[in-house]
Amino acid sequence: MDQPHPHRNPMPAPALVATDISKSFISGIVKIQVLNKLSLSVLPAELTLIAGPSGCGKSTLLSIMSGLQYSDGGKVVALGEDLTGASMGELEKFRLRHTGFVFQGFNLFTALTAIEQVELPLNYLGVGKHEAHERALEALREVDLSHRANQFPAELSGGEKQRVAIARALAKKPQLLFADEPTSALDASSGSTVINLLHKIAREHRTTVLCVSHDPRLIQHADRVLAMEDGEIRRDWRTESDFDINEHLHATKGIH
Amino acid sequence: MVSLARKSLQREWPRYLPAVLAICFAGVMLFMQAALMLGIFGSAAVYVTKSSSDLWVGYPGTQSVSQGRAISADVETLLRMNPNITAVEPMQWVDGDWRSPHTNGGVSVYVIGINPNQDGQIFDQALDASLRPLLLEPGAVIVDRADLGQLGVESGSRAKIDGKSVHVVATTTGLRALGGVNVISSVETACQLTSCNDKNRAAYWVAKLKDPKNAATVRSQLLGKPAFGTYDIWSASEFAQRSQFYFLLDTGAGGAFLLMTIIVVGVGLVVASQALIAVVISSAREYATLNALGAGMAALRRVVLEQAAWIGGIGLLFSAGVSLLLLMLAHSRDVSVEAPPAMIMVWAGVVLGIAMISGLWAMRGLLRADPALLLR
Numbered sequence A: 001m002d003q004p005h006p007h008r009n010p011m012p013a014p015a016l017v018a019t020d021i022s023k024s025f026i027s028g029i030v031k032i033q034v035l036n037k038l039s040l041s042v043l044p045a046e047l048t049l050i051a052g053p054s055g056c057g058k059s060t061l062l063s064i065m066s067g068l069q070y071s072d073g074g075k076v077v078a079l080g081e082d083l084t085g086a087s088m089g090e091l092e093k094f095r096l097r098h099t100g101f102v103f104q105g106f107n108l109f110t111a112l113t114a115i116e117q118v119e120l121p122l123n124y125l126g127v128g129k130h131e132a133h134e135r136a137l138e139a140l141r142e143v144d145l146s147h148r149a150n151q152f153p154a155e156l157s158g159g160e161k162q163r164v165a166i167a168r169a170l171a172k173k174p175q176l177l178f179a180d181e182p183t184s185a186l187d188a189s190s191g192s193t194v195i196n197l198l199h200k201i202a203r204e205h206r207t208t209v210l211c212v213s214h215d216p217r218l219i220q221h222a223d224r225v226l227a228m229e230d231g232e233i234r235r236d237w238r239t240e241s242d243f244d245i246n247e248h249l250h251a252t253k254g255i256h
Numbered sequence B: 001m002v003s004l005a006r007k008s009l010q011r012e013w014p015r016y017l018p019a020v021l022a023i024c025f026a027g028v029m030l031f032m033q034a035a036l037m038l039g040i041f042g043s044a045a046v047y048v049t050k051s052s053s054d055l056w057v058g059y060p061g062t063q064s065v066s067q068g069r070a071i072s073a074d075v076e077t078l079l080r081m082n083p084n085i086t087a088v089e090p091m092q093w094v095d096g097d098w099r100s101p102h103t104n105g106g107v108s109v110y111v112i113g114i115n116p117n118q119d120g121q122i123f124d125q126a127l128d129a130s131l132r133p134l135l136l137e138p139g140a141v142i143v144d145r146a147d148l149g150q151l152g153v154e155s156g157s158r159a160k161i162d163g164k165s166v167h168v169v170a171t172t173t174g175l176r177a178l179g180g181v182n183v184i185s186s187v188e189t190a191c192q193l194t195s196c197n198d199k200n201r202a203a204y205w206v207a208k209l210k211d212p213k214n215a216a217t218v219r220s221q222l223l224g225k226p227a228f229g230t231y232d233i234w235s236a237s238e239f240a241q242r243s244q245f246y247f248l249l250d251t252g253a254g255g256a257f258l259l260m261t262i263i264v265v266g267v268g269l270v271v272a273s274q275a276l277i278a279v280v281i282s283s284a285r286e287y288a289t290l291n292a293l294g295a296g297m298a299a300l301r302r303v304v305l306e307q308a309a310w311i312g313g314i315g316l317l318f319s320a321g322v323s324l325l326l327l328m329l330a331h332s333r334d335v336s337v338e339a340p341p342a343m344i345m346v347w348a349g350v351v352l353g354i355a356m357i358s359g360l361w362a363m364r365g366l367l368r369a370d371p372a373l374l375l376r
């Protein structure tokens, strides 16, 4: 963890590894196979973007990799912990300690001010009152919203709300940050602020950021892009590095 | 610590108002019902509880004061012979038909003949010492102030009971009866008024003891003496209870009260839980986000319960205020209501219970807080 540019390191250990995961939903009498034996490794300290058309299973993949939902088969290892056989309670505990989430909807409590939204999850982590407040302020500062700390969601713009939601995820200091369509409810400039923030978080906090979107404008901001279609990953490329992901995946196959 | 429950209530109280009102409404209903019930309950035994007698002697199997059958005066001798007894007097109970120029037809009354002297035991906690001697005048009666309208008289008026003239010499309070009107007179008057053919018979003989704690002992000393007639003996508290239970069980009032309580509690539960669940569901996505971030379901349930507790507490306060006003109104109208501390405690427990059970019920709203649903 002392390397400033881990992706230049030929062999960083992946933070998230999914192996042969499958997921299907029964809808009426029809069984929809959303994911079919999909395998994927996500590297730490960078922004990985999963892009693909609507309904191809991006969100489903994200929820399985983040421990929000069980897969039908296969294995998910996050930060070296096997989530496959974990109980709901164990998953909750894992998420509490390690993961942050940013959703398309901002999902802010209408009764809480910006800073209270950010403090609230820290309370559940057992962070003391004073420290929670400090950390919340710092997170708001990081998303450039400290001047809005005492505002209610109704008084914030969409972009500002999403930044509060990011601060809420960030204040936990998670190693894993999951974002599902974080920009699709926002206009172009708010959207680019948000994706830049996520990118900055990956770089500066060395957080593994896994982002899902069908918005092609985000591609240029990601370190790595996975193109998904029909429950499969069709393409996997890096945007600005010479690092060969296929070679790396090949080298880390042994972990799976 | 950010208290989500408290902050939500403070800042979005209109959303919680329906739940608070439901609790408040149920609270007031339950309170007034119980207070009226206890008031009526008290009326059933008012003859015993407002008198200073320690022992009551009456016809065997008497279920309630109002059900007394006359017994022979022989028992008076037996009572007077017992060294533990300091005073003995009869109490007459006769049903009568009251008529006055201002009543349509007759009003059914209970004529209660008591000792009009200063040492009288019956109603010595309800009749002012200055009123009792007024009963010495033949035909004099005292009625409850609140019954004047029903009897069609005012204090000082004359009326007829079973065709014989009576004179309302004074009024009192707190002596309203169930299913009739209490009319207090002297034993003499009661006998003259009604076709009481034997002056020596009375519905009850009551006695005072040197030491009221000895009631059970004295009772056993007095029982089983067939030479003194057919009688049974009860301590005052026992007889009061008997009368109340008779009223509760035999008149169906107990069943009606229970049914009403169940209905009010049921309606309160349904309305409060529906109102609360609506609030929970409206924040389901936010709860789901918290759960995604690791706040356990147990913690979220606690938030809902905490809200329920606040709603219960606030609803309780409101209903206590409203109930107090209604209680004062009832008192000013001479409606017999009673709210002893024990009743208030049970009531508060039930009201908070309704809120908490609504909270438990409203937790079902959290089922919608599945974080996987946020990812679509």
Ligand SMILES: Nc1ncnc2c1ncn2[C@@H]1O[C@H](COP(=O)(O)OP(=O)(O)OP(=O)(O)O)[C@@H](O)[C@H]1O
Pocket: A025, A026, A027, A032, A034, A052, A053, A054, A055, A056, A057, A058, A059, A060, A061, A214, B375, B376
């Ligand atoms: N709980 C569910 N029950 C039934 N079907 C589901 C469920 N969740 C997802 N699906 C189906 O799985 C498929 C993939 O859904 P998913 O939400 O992963 O798509 P997506 O790639 O995120 O699409 P979008 O870009 O529109 O968000 C869809 O066809 C959807 O209808």
Ligand SMILES: [Mg+2]
Pocket: A058, A059, A060, A180, A181, B375, B376
């Ligand atoms: Mg989606």
